[in-house]
Amino acid sequence: MQVTMEQAELLILAAGGRETELAAAIEEVGAKAVCSLAVEELVFRCRLPSNKTHVHVRLDLLHGGERFTHTIGVQAGRPVTLVEGEPDTAIFLLEFELAELVRSLYGPLRERRPGTHRSRLLVERPTAKALYDGPLRGDWYSVGRAVDTVLSGCSAGPSDLGELSVRHGTDKWGTWHWYTPHYERHLRALRGEPVRLLEIGIGGYDDPGLGGWSLKMWKAYFPRGLMTGLDVFAKHGLDEPRLRTVRGDQNDPGFLRAFGEEHGPFDVIVDDGSHVNEHILTSFEALFRYVRPGGFYIIEDIWTAYCTKFGGDESPVSPPTTSIGMLQALLDKLHYQERPGEAGDDIAQSVVGVHVYHNIAFIEKGHNAEGGIAPAVSQLFESSPSTPR
Ligand SMILES: C[S@@+](CC[C@H](N)C(=O)[O-])C[C@H]1O[C@@H](n2cnc3c(N)ncnc32)[C@H](O)[C@@H]1O
Structure with a gap:
């Protein structure tokens, strides 16, 4: 039973609120569904295990007098997995109050806190003989490492976007x-927020089971965020909690408008789709209105502006039909208030920054209405700057 994006958002927002709000949200979604969501999230966030011997850790979540038991498999060299059923093989028990775990996962980002869980070794009589004859053969370091790995999944996880990529x-x-340092520079401040991110281009082209790599990177980087991927091919098999896919063409303005109305607004939009210049311009013109003030519209691979196969142009100054030409024109739009008689269109009035790096551009959204200097100064000086009126 998968929790919907709307239910995940309800829990994320409640996890930043009062205890009663979180309790009501858990009640609304259902404790069993919230347990599945929390365990799936925890497993997704765990760092790669370093224990030599394969260890099963039992994870019990308590809510309203009920106990929900899960078993997590931890082994070096493999991502942590949720073990089906309730095998009697766990050697260590971690016990959380469900609401406490949901708050650790989805509440405001915090350092790891002590006292969030109970724990117990699941060996009846841990005599030296039992320890050395058992499946661990005395490798107790593996237990500590496995438990630490499971607990790593309860925090926000690594913030190094290069590593996550x-x-x-x-x-x-x-x-x-080499994009991730640029992303971190602009998006770090949003990391702890309940961000809504859209990426055009899920990856894997016409293979329905392939792709979603960057969406997962974003899901890990924004532990309270909701990720939406848009691709011209159907990718619904990749849907998982906090990550949904939508099929559609980034060069179809009618579709994009309907999509924006249904799924927007977004804090971040990333265009990593076809990289065809016409498509880049269509998407920006249709979707920039669905970026929230304070958010960013990001265009990757702007090198295609110079590549004719992508509708680019090799001339020394890029024409306005290319991504680079559009970015150059945006500099004039950003300064519309300095041009007498210029009212500025919707885009001009909402661009507050254009940050261009090698092959990637960040367009910052806000209210571009501070007032112009040039028209005021022209009134002060009659003929030249040396003769004020
Ligand atoms: C470079 S891959 C995206 C990789 C992904 N963002 C990542 O980093 O993991 C480009 C994707 O854009 C999709 N695409 C191509 N043309 C498109 C269009 N017109 N509209 C939407 N998506 C398109 C392709 O199907 C492909 O899956």
Whole structure:
């Protein structure tokens, strides 16, 4: 039973509120569904295990007199997994109040706190013989390491976007692209917020089971965020808690408008789709209105502005039909208030920054209405700056 995006958002917002709000949200979604969501989230966030011997850790969640039992498999070299059923193989028990775990996972980001759980070794009589004859063969370091790995899943996890990019298999850092430091510079302040992010281009092209790498990277980077992926191919098999996919063409303005009305607004939109210049312009013109003030619209791979195969142009100054040409025109829009008689269109009135780096651009949204200097100064000086009126 999967929790919907709306239910996940309800829990995330309640986890930042009062105890009564969180209790009401758990009641509304249902304790069993919240347990599944929390355990899936915890498993997703766990760092890679370092224990030599395979260890099963039992994770019990308590709510309203009920106990929900899960078993987590932890082994070096493999991502942590949720073990099906309730096998009697766990060697260690971690016990959380459900609301406490939901708050740790989805509440405001905090350092790891002591006293969030109860724990117990699940060995009847831990004599030296039992310890050395048992499946661990005395490798008790593996138990501590496995428990630490499971507990790592209860916090926000790593904030190094380069590491997360490599872990989840997207190419935003290393090999081809070197984008993640730019992303961190602009998005770090949003990390602890209940961010809504849209990425155009889920990955994997026409293979329905392939892709979603960057969406998972974003899901890990924004532990309180909701991720939406848009792709011209159907990718619904990749849907999971806090991550949904939608099928649609980024070059279809009618579709994009309907999509924005249904799923927007967003704090962050990333265009990593076809990289065809016409498509980049269509998407920006249709979707920039669905970025919240304080948010960013990001365009990757703007090198295609110079590549004719992507509708780019090799001339020394890029024409306005390319992404680079559009970004150059945005500098004039950003300064519309300095041009006498210029009212500024919707985009001009809401661009407050254009940050361009090698192959990637960040367009910052806000209210661009501070007032112009140039028209006021022209009134002060009759003919030249040396003769004030
Ligand atoms: C470079 S991949 C995205 C990789 C992904 N963002 C990542 O980093 O893991 C580009 C994706 O854009 C999709 N795409 C191509 N043309 C598109 C269009 N017109 N509208 C929407 N998506 C499109 C492709 O199907 C492909 O899956």
